[in-house]
Amino acid sequence: MPVYLLAQLRFTNREVYNRYQSRFMGVFSKFNGRLLAADERPDVLEGSWDREKVVLMWFPDAASATAFSMSPEYQEIARDRKAGADAMVLMVHGFPGGA
Numbered sequence: 436m437p438v439y440l441l442a443q444l445r446f447t448n449r450e451v452y453n454r455y456q457s458r459f460m461g462v463f464s465k466f467n468g469r470l471l472a473a474d475e476r477p478d479v480l481e482g483s484w485d486r487e488k489v490v491l492m493w494f495p496d497a498a499s500a501t502a503f504s505m506s507p508e509y510q511e512i513a514r515d516r517k518a519g520a521d522a523m524v525l526m527v528h529g530f531p532g533g534a
Contacts, residue, residue, distance in 0.1 A: 437529035438497050439471075440504070443486040444520040452519030458512045466503040468494040486523075500526055 446452055463470060472491040477484070494500035503509055504524075516522065 436496060436531050438494050438500050439527040439529060440468075440490075440492040440494070440500055440524060441527055442488075442490040442492075442522055442524045443484075444488040444490070444522045445486050446488070446520050448519045450519070451515050455512050455515035455519060458515075462506070462508045462512055463492075463503065465508065466494075466506070467499045468492050468503060488520075497526065497528070 444452075460470075469492065470490075471493050472489065474490075475488045477489050492500075494503065
């Protein structure tokens, strides 16, 4: 069953976050996922949103998403994400077959 990682970020140190961002695709591309969106200006259609960026990633299953997020390579660069942004990260389970 596909899963999505959804990250909502508020920057606390943009220079440090940018260092993370510059290394992200080099790590992410080694795993079986797809980057679907990374938007610093999403349109809020309902409610209030106190973040500055949203990132949406797709993985074929929870094991693949976990392998990415827990990998030593990602954990190394994630130090800069954690130092550069306050993040809320969710794993959202999709429907079988992508329906």
